[in-house]
Amino acid sequence: MARSRQAAVDELGTAMQRYQRSVQAFDDAVGRALGLGPADLRCLDVLVEGPLSAGDLSTATGLRPAATTTLIDRLADRGLVRRTPSPTDRRKVLVELTPEGMQRTWELYGPMVQEGQQALASFTIAELDRMRALLEVFTEVTDRHRAQVPS
Amino acid sequence: MARSRQAAVDELGTAMQRYQRSVQAFDDAVGRALGLGPADLRCLDVLVEGPLSAGDLSTATGLRPAATTTLIDRLADRGLVRRTPSPTDRRKVLVELTPEGMQRTWELYGPMVQEGQQALASFTIAELDRMRALLEVFTEVTDRHRAQVPS
DNA sequence: GCAATCCTTTCGATAATCGAAAGATATGTT
DNA sequence: AACATATCTTTCGATTATCGAAAGGATTGC
Numbered sequence: 001m002a003r004s005r006q007a008a009v010d011e012l013g014t015a016m017q018r019y020q021r022s023v024q025a026f027d028d029a030v031g032r033a034l035g036l037g038p039a040d041l042r043c044l045d046v047l048v049e050g051p052l053s054a055g056d057l058s059t060a061t062g063l064r065p066a067a068t069t070t071l072i073d074r075l076a077d078r079g080l081v082r083r084t085p086s087p088t089d090r091r092k093v094l095v096e097l098t099p100e101g102m103q104r105t106w107e108l109y110g111p112m113v114q115e116g117q118q119a120l121a122s123f124t125i126a127e128l129d130r131m132r133a134l135l136e137v138f139t140e141v142t143d144r145h146r147a148q149v150p151s
Numbered sequence: 152m153a154r155s156r157q158a159a160v161d162e163l164g165t166a167m168q169r170y171q172r173s174v175q176a177f178d179d180a181v182g183r184a185l186g187l188g189p190a191d192l193r194c195l196d197v198l199v200e201g202p203l204s205a206g207d208l209s210t211a212t213g214l215r216p217a218a219t220t221t222l223i224d225r226l227a228d229r230g231l232v233r234r235t236p237s238p239t240d241r242r243k244v245l246v247e248l249t250p251e252g253m254q255r256t257w258e259l260y261g262p263m264v265q266e267g268q269q270a271l272a273s274f275t276i277a278e279l280d281r282m283r284a285l286l287e288v289f290t291e292v293t294d295r296h297r298a299q300v301p302s
Numbered sequence: 303g304c305a306a307t308c309c310t311t312t313c314g315a316t317a318a319t320c321g322a323a324a325g326a327t328a329t330g331t332t
Numbered sequence: 333a334a335c336a337t338a339t340c341t342t343t344c345g346a347t348t349a350t351c352g353a354a355a356g357g358a359t360t361g362c
Contacts, residue, residue: 008276012280030300128156
């Protein structure tokens with residue numbers, strides 16, 4: 001019999017859920033390995049892409065400014081990040097990964113990312129683009145509904 | 152010029168990262184709406200699929216048994232879950248969502264899930280299956296590397 | 303029946319986060 | 333130029349969540 005669309009949709013949903021949980025479990029393991037909490041890890045995650053001001057970190061992590069300050073202190077004490085004054089606005093403080101911070105995170109995430117990319121070899125470029133399109137649709141839907149969650 | 156494979160892989164990677172963050176932000180919003188923390192939300196997430204013993208909840212959430220007890224208390228006080236004695240093992244306590252708990256979570260996640268499924272209409276069944284296959288590979292890779300994270 | 307094991311809860315202590323306010327810098331207006 | 337307003341980060345006290353260790357019941361195996 002022909003495979004039903006509903007079945008394909010449902011199974012894709014559970015596959016995504018499973019993957020989400022797997023990533024969550026991985027992040028937990030990394031957090032334990034580094035002695036850091038979930039918020040700290042999220043902070044490192046966004047800082048990998050470049051320096052950010054303390055306030056931007058606050059909104060990126062969803063933490064209050066006060067908590068963000070102690071979070072930066074914690075990471076700075078372990079030598080993972082460092083503060084530098086902003087060249088454009090002297091009120092701001094830029095937070096950036098130290099070389100050690102980059103190395104530590106790359107040691108933990110790098111091998112998995114590399115192997116994940118190799119696993120994509122069995123997919124055509126067209127397929128990869130199609131999946132990216134699907135993920136972008138989902139991201140848009142999720143963002144839109146987040147804005148509608150009663151606060 | 153022909154689109155390079157490397158570019159397709161990289162963009163898929165960032166799309167996945169973006170989606171992960173979007174989901175995380177959504178969960179945060181739901182947590183605030185319900186007055187619950189991340190751990191509480193993860194607890195509800197796994198309980199949606201069926202009742203679980205307190206110990207199994209402990210391992211599923213990564214929390215210590217002590218924290219799990221207070222977590223269950225918190226959710227029970229808000230009427231989202233309830234405890235029932237296990238019929239097979241009288242040492243265990245089964246935790247399950249109350250009807251109100253199911254309704255509250257469905258109110259928040261349901262509309263997004265529904266719209267997400269509708270958004271899949273523009274994809275063929277073959278594409279959906281292909282996407283599922285990719286996610287399953289990624290899940291396997293992530294799980295394997297999690298086991299290798301130094302603890 | 304007795305010992306060993308497993309599951310859950312209680313207890314005290316530690317650590318993370320919050321809310322409000324202060325201190326410092328920037329921006330806009332007269 | 334000077335003043336008022338807005339923005340950014342930090343400090344402070346209090347609340348809350350989580351941990352580690354141990355106790356209290358229940359089950360299994362000998």
